[in-house]
Amino acid sequence: MGELRLMKGNEAIAEGFIRAGVDAYYGYPITPQSEVMEYLMAEKPEERTGMVVLQAESELAAINMVYGAACTGKKIVTSSSSPGISLMQESFSYIAGSEVPAVVLNVVRGGPGLGDIQPAQSDYFQSTKGGGHGDYRQIVLAPSSVQEMYDFVNLAFDLAFKYRIMVLILSDGAIGQMMEKVMLDEQKPRLTNQEIKDRFDSWALTGRTPGREHNIITSLDLDQENLERHNFHLQKKYKEIEENEVILEEVSLEDAEYVFMAYGTSARICHKALQIARKEGIKVGLLRPITLWPFPEKKVKELASKVKGFLSVEMSAGQMIEDIRLAVEGKTKVAHFGRYGGVIHSPEEVVAALKSKIIGG
Amino acid sequence: MGELRLMKGNEAIAEGFIRAGVDAYYGYPITPQSEVMEYLMAEKPEERTGMVVLQAESELAAINMVYGAACTGKKIVTSSSSPGISLMQESFSYIAGSEVPAVVLNVVRGGPGLGDIQPAQSDYFQSTKGGGHGDYRQIVLAPSSVQEMYDFVNLAFDLAFKYRIMVLILSDGAIGQMMEKVMLDEQKPRLTNQEIKDRFDSWALTGRTPGREHNIITSLDLDQENLERHNFHLQKKYKEIEENEVILEEVSLEDAEYVFMAYGTSARICHKALQIARKEGIKVGLLRPITLWPFPEKKVKELASKVKGFLSVEMSAGQMIEDIRLAVEGKTKVAHFGRYGGVIHSPEEVVAALKSKIIGG
Amino acid sequence: MTQEIIIAGFGGQGVLSMGKIMAYSGVMQDMEVSWMPSYGPEMRGGTANVTVILSDERISSPILQIFDTAIILNQQSMDKFESKVKPGGTLIYDSNGITHFPTRKDINIFHIPAAKEAGRMGNIKTFNMIILGGFLKIFPIMKMENVIKGLKKSLPERHHKLVPMNQDAINRGMEIVETVQTL
Amino acid sequence: MTQEIIIAGFGGQGVLSMGKIMAYSGVMQDMEVSWMPSYGPEMRGGTANVTVILSDERISSPILQIFDTAIILNQQSMDKFESKVKPGGTLIYDSNGITHFPTRKDINIFHIPAAKEAGRMGNIKTFNMIILGGFLKIFPIMKMENVIKGLKKSLPERHHKLVPMNQDAINRGMEIVETVQTL
Amino acid sequence: MAKVRGAIVVDVERCKGCELCIGSCPTDVLRMAVDVNGKGYHYAYMENPEACTGCVNCATVCPDTVITVYRIKVVD
Amino acid sequence: MAKVRGAIVVDVERCKGCELCIGSCPTDVLRMAVDVNGKGYHYAYMENPEACTGCVNCATVCPDTVITVYRIKVVD
């Protein structure tokens, strides 16, 4: 039934958007993810499914087109890379505050500033703690293969609509630019306007249906007591997500004495490092968070009392390590190893770091 | 010598800008900090010191005017409140990457989104972990009185120039809007162009002085190995700041069995809560970080092995508590108490929370 | 000594500047003071209020839920703040425009017919100084000389000629304040 | 089996599409594959390179520092990649435009005079297929039928008529590849 | 000859006393009340009701739409 | 009658072979070399040097400013 293709990660996710029945993509070019919009434009999705693809004048405009369209109960998406994502932070905070479902892809590149265009994982804090203002969260999915770029589109929209929340797919330049095999599934039909009314008329802006109250999408509440209540509601929702939606991959953790913790491209490299280390007789496992938020805190806690140490392997100066340490609470060793600014560590370096920082450290 | 005035926090810091010899303020109105620019405009600082004050077309423009002017070795500042600060995140990352000294004031209001205009402390993550992309840091100062709004201007610029880094003054609507006594000191003269050349000609854009290389301010390095080296350099600088620049206030910690940890307006309330609790015989102290980054990790670690618990009191759903927990590493109890969305806790509530969450919890 | 005061009325009644004069008087008397206006769009509705704290100690929050003293200058503020006076505290009001009079029994209540008096004195602008006088009669926590200093500090130089008139109004307020009920 | 290959030359030599055909052939043979182009402004300089990994196992990083095999098609790439071949690995090059020939003694070196041959065959566009043929001769890791399938997959339908010509070129490459030095 | 007579109803509690209706009335019908409403605003009322032609001008400029207008034709 | 003679020097290694100079020369002096430089580009050279008047056109349009121009007056 499926269709096997060789695709770039950026192309696979674009095809994923079409097949998931996404209603609109609004975006602005930036390396290393410009292929997303290019692929969509070439595919004429308006002919394939009626999907809208529009190039905005900036990332700010793009995310606000997303915000507007997402208010209507449709499936809406944008994509960008680090600097462009930074520009969207005010709007992410609005989307969180007004509880609108939306999906955003960040194909991370080296920073800070203009940086370079090579793969990096240095937007972890921004993604998981909130780069915008206020107490809010967004679900963060970290694909580590082209297949997952494709697969996570449906996952992301399911979560986005289940919780009326923004879902950020946090990829990087390597996964965006590389080609791998990808198995495509069937086209999902886009919801009709009537189906949207049937499902989301309690909140979505579809035009005030006769007989119902007008729907309002806003993040404003000038009465601080009300705003606090709204925040309590948000926090409750976040707690629920933390309890129910953690996704992770475990590799050789059963007998592990040490744990590599890594996501995305780093996790792939740790996979190889694991093989090398195991060959040398080092019992190391890999815990790959697929949801970065909610973070697999319970699993880490559980492992913390069993293993001799965690190595947080990140293409950054050390960001996810804070979440690991928060879960470990001093119960075992935690160290960071990473290359950054667009450099990717080799599996051998990772093994060496495990030896020096955890086993020998 | 000093001059005693009754001023709003927003006015005091504006007067501080003038007296610190700031060269330019670029800003955009937003409640609850619009008085900063209004005060400056009314004071005709161009007549008082030659300081430039310009209303920009947006926060994005304002921060980029700051970025440009700060490239020249002059003392430049902007101010805004939460949503406006979110819009500046891309530029903060540029400023960090290109190592330009600049000072930004955030008078925090309730979020997320448009939220309300009442005081809040929910931008802690954004400020201390980096709301922009890439591995970077900025120094964060948290004043808790109108006097400190004024005093921290010089402190901020000293640090900004010492490390060529952005310093964020993280205030809130209460401190911005309230009037208190403030002792003003003498006018510092603005540096002349020649003085700037003498001090900063190694990096600042002052026009290529005959005989030197041209100066370039950029955050771009397309070679990832170079960009990584640049990042190593940044990380080294950050480590240095973490070691040398922590500022904190201690209240009754000598014999404390419990610690309130709070900054800004929350710290004022904890001060009162401390008195109430002490009257009841509860030995509680207050640790007030004045630098939120660098965070007083050592002090917390030191206390962690002595006290029975920390209560992180924040006008947020719990953000600083992560830094406390990272330092405490499970050695003692840590709990959060806060009101948010623009609501401020009362001292009585704080005492009650101490009892229920730490002492009895 | 700590006095936590809310002053609430219409914009234009001089609520904010009365608070400012109080605060400045406190400064002149070497007290700790804070002055915190309500801000934001409720101003649009025409109401204005300010929290003034005068104290011998460091002041914690400038924003309060309950108050030692409420000075109430219109019905909306009466509705909002009567219940926010601490038991044993004080409520001061001007009956002009008040339709529902205060009913609490556990607080001290005073009336100052300041609007009427200001009208009689021929200068509606002294209204807030009359109120201030009444307050100072009830709470003689600040010396008149310090109040005058505070007044001068809070007025622009060119308005200093108005000080005597304001002083008269303060004195008048001290005379006309009347006890409605004391605990 | 894992083959980690870098193909590097000028833009226009068909570097990326040669990599793509290799990768697609791998897919047809049920291997794991990855194809990772260098991207970004260095493309502006006119160079192009792609890393292709063919393996029986899950592939970790698509970006590598060192390679089993380097296929080098201009001098710049020779300068950059000769040193990046693993000891015992393989370097394949076309001498056209090469001024400094490879000097390493710890790797296997092959020469394919593909540009000349493509010229002689009258179709410069087959250049990259000739190179591919040479590679396949050295590493017969994929069956020809799978290569042809891969070729078809990577060509748009309307170009399928060019398949026989490309197949000829691959065969020609297999014939003309010459050993320069083997370990 | 046919003549028109109008009348307006002011939603007193919602009037904000801006006085814009006053100047818009071609027949000088309206005045501001000396009394204030619950919000403390003087409100508009018909001082010369007979002069009202129901022309709707006042309601047209009223920013808070607190004026409702009625009109009848009267045969002279 | 005074006449001018010109000559150009191409910084061969920096020429990118764009050929824009060729068309800009009013006297058809320039051609692209069959050889390539270190970057693989064919570079411009004076095929008809006598025709060069030193008019600077070629240097004016060269995006990489790789052409230097010389000129002398010759008395016929």
Next chain:
Amino acid sequence: MAEIKLEDIIKPENLVFQKTKLFTDKPLSYCPGCGHGVVHRLILEAIEELGIESETIGVAPVGCSVLAYEFMNIDIAQAPHGRAPALATGIKRVYPEKFVFTYQGDGDLAAIGTAETIHACNRGENISIFFINNGIYGMTGGQMAPTTLPGMASSTSPYGRDVASMGHPLKMTELVANLPGTRFVARHAVHTPALVRKAKKAILKAFENQKENKGLSFIEIVSNCNSGWKMTPVKSNQWLTENMLEYYKLGTLKDE
């Protein structure tokens, strides 16, 4: 002539004007005399008259009219400051058959939102933009706007707008009229009954244009800000006539 009593006139059958049912019950939060109220009414009346209340989606700005959603009984989103045209674009593209409008102040539309305004106009989005120009930032306390008149005092130009350092007032309406993407561009005012009636027609037309797929309609309303200008409503409207309308000439700039 028989004497006619008020009760004879004030009867349902004699009703000639009442508040449109598309207003919610909430009293408007605007200052006394603020033009926002009139424009709200005209938009709602237009929607009611066209019978499109269940087909309309509004976008409210940041500004005094941020609470427009409280008063307009239609589906409506509140946009981040300046971004309303982007939201409207996003909505209209996925719901081309709906009526989509933005309601924006001069700070919102002509300062921070300049790019979004220009580009929505340039793309010719089939939406209506209602632009309330009161020459000031009302909501935040009367700061200078791009539209503030030369010499006019505001809280950030307390000595008057100095064009040499602060620039000239920006005429966004003239700018967007120059773009081929706009279809109907007009400037109106609402401080006299006659002007209100004209403005109403333009607003109706803006919605009708959407129905006919004609593209973008851009209606500026020159309005007052009594609080920001520190004048009574009556004085404000006088000042508006004498000063604002000198600079911002009323009329239709484009109707294709």
Next chain:
Amino acid sequence: MAEIKLEDIIKPENLVFQKTKLFTDKPLSYCPGCGHGVVHRLILEAIEELGIESETIGVAPVGCSVLAYEFMNIDIAQAPHGRAPALATGIKRVYPEKFVFTYQGDGDLAAIGTAETIHACNRGENISIFFINNGIYGMTGGQMAPTTLPGMASSTSPYGRDVASMGHPLKMTELVANLPGTRFVARHAVHTPALVRKAKKAILKAFENQKENKGLSFIEIVSNCNSGWKMTPVKSNQWLTENMLEYYKLGTLKDE
């Protein structure tokens, strides 16, 4: 007539044209035939001729010319995408006696940077804006720009720009010429010797205007993008003449 050898001509004393010393030693990173190189040279020549190299501060954009700072031997800052006019404003206001310019592509200036461009122009900042319009996003691989011509293919308009859904090409130069804040607004090109010479004059004048405190000069240069357009340089320039210049007419739009 004696035969003249090349060596007789190629002597320092006969030099009539050489590369300005304000170029650094780094070879330009642009594609063969790209107009960016010519504009770089003209700007540097103008600075050299005016002798203001130690008084000039440049602002480079994001775009192919992001590396302008590598090639121009003057003090220079690299701006976030679209924000160069804000940086330049910031700099000029604190150094009014310096010469400050921005160098920006059409994506940078006319898309993401629209607000900053319009407002710097409207305030009449005393700076020079050099705007290289090649109708495409060069650096990121040839995506559609606001300036892309109708029907023109790009990687995000692979079937040609469809004005109905993507809007008309935006003429920023015409827009800013309408603003009272701009002083000198002109459109040039650099693909023939004569045009280069004219462009040079305009660039010189832009800097001279700063010296005389005349306010903002805005010079558009219609240029090519061989890579984005997928044509040889020679073809590109031909296409430019036949298509771009039809839409973007050369000339001085404003000189006050």
